[in-house]
Structures are given as structure tokens and as C-alpha cells.
Amino acid sequence: MLIAGGGTGDGAIQLAQQLAWRGEGGEVVYLDRSVAARQVAEARAKARGLANLRFVTASLLDLATLGLGPFDYIDCCGVLHHLADPLAGLRALVGVLAPGGGLGLMLYGALGRTGVYPLQRALARLSEGQPAAHRLALARQLLDALPAGNWFRRNPYLGDHRTGDAGLHDLLLNPRDRAYTVDELAGLAAAAGLRITGFLPPLRYDPVMLLPTGELARRAQALPFLSRAALAEELAGSLKTHVFYAVAATNALPPAVPDRPDQVPALREQAAEGLAAALARSQALTADFDGQKLRLALPPGTADVVRLVDGRRSLEAIRQALAPVPAWPDYLARFQAIYQPLNALNLLLLGGQGAAGR
Ligand SMILES: C[S@@+](CC[C@H](N)C(=O)[O-])C[C@H]1O[C@@H](n2cnc3c(N)ncnc32)[C@H](O)[C@@H]1O
Numbered sequence: 001m002l003i004a005g006g007g008t009g010d011g012a013i014q015l016a017q018q019l020a021w022r023g024e025g026g027e028v029v030y031l032d033r034s035v036a037a038r039q040v041a042e043a044r045a046k047a048r049g050l051a052n053l054r055f056v057t058a059s060l061l062d063l064a065t066l067g068l069g070p071f072d073y074i075d076c077c078g079v080l081h082h083l084a085d086p087l088a089g090l091r092a093l094v095g096v097l098a099p100g101g102g103l104g105l106m107l108y109g110a111l112g113r114t115g116v117y118p119l120q121r122a123l124a125r126l127s128e129g130q131p132a133a134h135r136l137a138l139a140r141q142l143l144d145a146l147p148a149g150n151w152f153r154r155n156p157y158l159g160d161h162r163t164g165d166a167g168l169h170d171l172l173l174n175p176r177d178r179a180y181t182v183d184e185l186a187g188l189a190a191a192a193g194l195r196i197t198g199f200l201p202p203l204r205y206d207p208v209m210l211l212p213t214g215e216l217a218r219r220a221q222a223l224p225f226l227s228r229a230a231l232a233e234e235l236a237g238s239l240k241t242h243v244f245y246a247v248a249a250t251n252a253l254p255p256a257v258p259d260r261p262d263q264v265p266a267l268r269e270q271a272a273e274g275l276a277a278a279l280a281r282s283q284a285l286t287a288d289f290d291g292q293k294l295r296l297a298l299p300p301g302t303a304d305v306v307r308l309v310d311g312r313r314s315l316e317a318i319r320q321a322l323a324p325v326p327a328w329p330d331y332l333a334r335f336q337a338i339y340q341p342l343n344a345l346n347l348l349l350l351g352g353q354g355a356a357g358r
Contacts, residue, residue, distance in 0.1 A: 002071040004060040004093055005079030006030040009041030015075065016045065016053045029068055031056045061092050069096035077106040077243075081177050090192040094248070103194070103246045108179035111233060112240030115151030116158065116171060116179070123172055132173075136165055139172050157238045157290055182230035185242055194246040196226060197255065201346035203287065205229040209294055210236060238290035256350045258332065258339050261316035264351040265309050265339070275347070276307035287345055296341040305338055309348070 001019075003012040009030065016028040030053055032038055038055055045053045058066055060079070074093050080086040086107075093103060123142060127135040143161065146153040160167035180188065182205075189196050199205040207220040207228055220231055233239050247253055258265070267275065279285070280303035287294045308318045319331045326334070342348035 001026070001028045001073040001075065002069060002093075002096065003028060003030050004063075004074060004076040006032045006041055007034075007037045007078075009037075009044045011075045011077055012041055012053060013044050013048065013050070015073075016050045017048060019052055020050060025052075027052050027054060029054045029056060029071070031058060031060055031063075031066075031068070033057060033059045060089055063092045063096050070098035070101070071096055072098050072101045074101070074103045075105075076103065078108075078241075080105070081107045081179065082174070084176065086178075087188060087191055090188060090194070094192050094194065097248065099248075100251060100253075101247070102197070104243070105246065106241055106243045107185060108177060109233065109239040109242050110179040110181045110184070111236075112157050112238050113155075113179045114237075115153070115155045119146075119150070119152040120172055120174070127173075132169070135173050136168060139168055157240055180242060182226065182233045182242065185244065186226045186230070189246050190249070193249050195249045195251065197245045197247055197253070199229055200243040200245075201344065203294065203296075203344035203346075204236065204239065204289055205232045206344065207232040207235055210292070236289065236292065238292075258315060258335050258350060261314060261319075261328070262352075263315050264311065264313065265315065265318075265335075266311035266349050266351055267306075267309050268347060268349055270347055272307055272309050276303040279303040279306055285341065285345060285347075296345070298341060299334060299337045301334065302338050305335065306342075306348075311351075 001015055003015065006012045012028055012030040019026045019028065030038070030041055032041075035057055038057055042055055045055075056066065056068065060076070061083070063069070074097055076089075076093055080089045083089045097103065119142075123135070123139055126142065127138045130138065139161075148154075152158065158171070160171045162168075182199075186196060203209060205228070207223075208217050210232060211217045211220055220228060223231060256263075279298060283298055283300070283302070285296045285298065287296070304322060305318060308321050313321070315332075315335060318335075319325060319328065322331070339348055339350070343350070
């Protein structure tokens, strides 16, 4: 796996740790051109005793000549939108992607960052050439003085500038960044020979959730996948980042759906017991996406199934552990009804083959 623009190591450490726990080999290559960031990431790897991480200091734009890869998975989170030519960066990543491999990307979202770029330009005019500390002071003065109609001031979704100097600098004084609509992402991916396979969390990119039932929802439902995602962004207006997966456009990999006994469901950042207990109480999950409240009903018996999801048991092993053991077709229909909403919230994922199948 390649972590391109690994920064202080969040993605690299997480993936290397997951690989180490699986105990099946594999290596994570951390690539960044910043030595300072690398030192933080290296210290984190050392603290965890991770021996499956390789650190490389270089630009991702030079991947073609670094002799690294090919990689089964490439993570590039919050990096390409800082490049002068993001497409050249994406193409450099695609150049080291193994056949059948995939990318996980994060790029800024245009609508949720409404107001950021005019204010960046205003600050550049007012503070060009000043030392960083003074630019920060000028930024704070300007924020306090913004007129009521200013779109940055009116955008309730922006808050990084209140988290401290680093957040303020990153949001308003970054030397270069840009943001994308879903349509622009689709164009970027296509130009690099990629196909977007999904956005996270999937529910945020489902416009049907944002529309009243009836003709509008039916029309939204009939749109192709990327157009639906673009519509959801246009309606929500609050998406500040886009996290998405992509594969080579020639890769016809279908979306993962529960349909085989050897598939292994896994909860993401959740203990099964806690989620099962919550589900046993309410039979529904609620989500709050920037003030947009959504309620997802779950079928009866969801808690009994979720309790058994441990990232190791296969669908078949979970079925066998239920009492009474349901027939496979009934069980599969029930599992799919549980998987769909939990996956839409990015809580439940599906792996290919687990311990039971090996
Ligand atoms: C916002 S940080 C993201 C870090 C990390 N991916 C994360 O999500 O925590 C962006 C990182 O990209 C790195 N970067 C920027 N341009 C790069 C390039 N051309 N090649 C490699 N790294 C680059 C920066 O040094 C910085 O560490």
C-alpha cells in the first residue's frame, strides 16, 4: 500500500497497524516530501513497534522514477488539491497502481467551503510578504471585522479557523488549495483513467434521503450514480470534503454486496456489543449531517446479528451462531436489509474472505 502525502502519519499508521494485526505480510510505503512530517510519522511507528512501514522522502510527482510499487491500494488524503496540477498528481498515482488495485482519495468540497476562497484572496492582498505570525494576526483581525454579508462569515460549516493557529493557517493562509464539486471530481477521475466506485459515507451522497417521497425522489432515484452524488452535494450544500474510492476505468469490479457465505462483515470503529445494545433499544439509527437529521429503520432481530459481527466470522458462521439457525435465503435477505443502512452510514463494511474461509 502507498500512502501518498502521508503527513504526520494518520493513514499510514492505521493501515500498517491493521496489516500487522492481520499477520499476513504486506508493506505500507509512506511517501511525503516534508521531512518534518516524516519525523512525526516515524516516531509514531516506532512507538507502536511497526516494522512493516517504509518511509520515503520525495514528491509523489516523481513516482514514475522512484522504483516503488506497483501498489494494490493507494491512499492520498488531502494532498492533490494542494498541487499546482492535481491531475498530474493523480496520473502519477495511477502510474503505480497494480492491475485490479484501488485508490482512496480525499479532496476538498466546493460548496461546503463557500466563502473560503474569496477570503483567502482578500487576506493575500492584505498580508502578502508578511511573516507567518503577522499574517495570522492580520487574519484574526480581519475575521473579527468581516461584514455581515460575507459568505465566510455566513457559512456555519466552517470552524477550523477556531481550532488554533494551524487550523487558521490551513484554512485561510495555505499557499495553495482548491476545492471540487462532485461533477469536477468525476471529470478529474475520468481524465486520469479512473472510475469512482463510492463516496463516504454513502448516505451523504444519496439525494433521495434529502427529498420528499414522490416525483422528485423518483426522478433522483433514476439518475446515474455520479449524477445522484452530484445532486446530493447540490442539495446538502454542506460537504466540505469528498472522501471517495476509485479504480481503473477498465476495472469492472461490481460494488460489494452481501451475497456469499464466505464474506466477512466488519464494523468500522465500533464495538459490536455497544452498537447491538443501542439497536436492541431503538430498532433505528439516527444521523445528523450538518443539521440534517435522518432516521434509518432497521429490521427486527438486527441486534442479534450485529452482536456476532467481529471482523472474523463469515456470513455463514454468523448464520450458524443464530438461534434458531435460519435458512440461508431468509438469512441473506435479513442480512442485506441490515447491511444496507449500516453500510450507508459507513458503520458496516464487507470483506472478501475471513478466517473461517482460510
Ligand atoms: C494535509 S496533509 C495530509 C496528510 C495525510 N494524508 C493525512 O491525511 O493526515 C498534506 C501532505 O501532503 C504533502 N505533500 C504535498 N505535496 C506533496 C507532493 N508533491 N509529494 C508528496 N507529498 C506532498 C505535504 O507535505 C503534507 O504532509
